Amino acid sequence: MHVMAGVLIDSQGRVLLAQRPPGKHLAGLWEFPGGKLEAGEAPADGLVRELHEELGVEATVSEPLIRVPWHYGERSLLLDARMVRAWQGEPASLDGQALQWRFPDAVDLGMLAPADQHILRALQLPVRYAITADAPTSAQDEWQNCLRRAIAAGEQMILLRFPQWPPARIRALAATLLPEARARGARLLLSGDVDGALALGEGVGVQLKAAQIGQWQERPLPSTQWIGASCHDADDLGRALGIADFATLSPVAVTATHPDASPLGWSAFTQLVDASPLPVYALGGMTMEQLEPARQAGGQGVAGIRGFW
Numbered sequence: 001m002h003v004m005a006g007v008l009i010d011s012q013g014r015v016l017l018a019q020r021p022p023g024k025h026l027a028g029l030w031e032f033p034g035g036k037l038e039a040g041e042a043p044a045d046g047l048v049r050e051l052h053e054e055l056g057v058e059a060t061v062s063e064p065l066i067r068v069p070w071h072y073g074e075r076s077l078l079l080d081a082r083m084v085r086a087w088q089g090e091p092a093s094l095d096g097q098a099l100q101w102r103f104p105d106a107v108d109l110g111m112l113a114p115a116d117q118h119i120l121r122a123l124q125l126p127v128r129y130a131i132t133a134d135a136p137t138s139a140q141d142e143w144q145n146c147l148r149r150a151i152a153a154g155e156q157m158i159l160l161r162f163p164q165w166p167p168a169r170i171r172a173l174a175a176t177l178l179p180e181a182r183a184r185g186a187r188l189l190l191s192g193d194v195d196g197a198l199a200l201g202e203g204v205g206v207q208l209k210a211a212q213i214g215q216w217q218e219r220p221l222p223s224t225q226w227i228g229a230s231c232h233d234a235d236d237l238g239r240a241l242g243i244a245d246f247a248t249l250s251p252v253a254v255t256a257t258h259p260d261a262s263p264l265g266w267s268a269f270t271q272l273v274d275a276s277p278l279p280v281y282a283l284g285g286m287t288m289e290q291l292e293p294a295r296q297a298g299g300q301g302v303a304g305i306r307g308f309w
């Protein structure tokens, strides 16, 4: 079953949520307006029809956000979410469902239909994910300045990855940057250091190494602290579900950091992303020039080192 969901976003950045009516599947939970695609219908057209039927609006354009494959017991569906930034008419509740506008960061994950929780994350996550380049500990001041500038320039999510530094030094760097990061809504992620993220609190997350993903039965940080998972195949992506908010999938192309790993290429990337409900960043040999191909392939965006600083 292919289900279209429209994420209407207003000029303030709020999104429209609709409550599933009593007696229906997932009654009482909130969702993004939409419904089942009809046979032979193109996804974007099906969404326009559903938004017309449900809300009485005419969506003028939409763009892909995320496609979430999901199983509710016997019922399997592909929830195909598109962003709608422009429409004609005032959304009205034509099916009698309750509607509300909310800022994505003010939406409690638990009020949403389970599959929609991944749509919310895709909405909150940026399209670029910058990763620091390995450096000796002597480069600490240099990196601190560079990161300050990046945060001031609007970088929204940064992985502090310094394999040669002791964890305490990376935590100290994160603590120094945190006030500015919080003020700008930027997230700092530590590499593998869950305890460090817990100690630093809101605004700091963790990027789990592939070998760490299976260590927890449930997410080791509160939902306000983001968890990324470093994935290389379908197995990693499967284990990341339920633990991580998003994944990186690598290497998509040849990369200087891992010259011996054989690249996935866009076609394998697309297949793996299609099968996972998580937002997935393309990693490995990426620059911002690959943002468009990554989005076309169903990815959340691009992550990288070299092309980002």
Ligand SMILES: Nc1nc2c([nH]c(=O)n2[C@H]2C[C@H](O)[C@@H](COP(=O)(O)OP(=O)(O)OP(=O)(O)O)O2)c(=O)[nH]1
Residues within 6 Å of the ligand: 003, 004, 005, 024, 025, 026, 030, 031, 032, 033, 034, 035, 036, 075, 077, 079, 113, 114, 115, 116
């Ligand atoms: N429209 C929509 N459906 C969603 C979302 N999230 C989610 O899990 N679903 C599920 C609920 C349903 O099992 C399925 C399709 O929903 P629907 O609204 O077209 O159809 P329905 O089963 O409620 O109603 P019916 O037409 O069968 O009477 O997708 C969402 O954000 N929007």
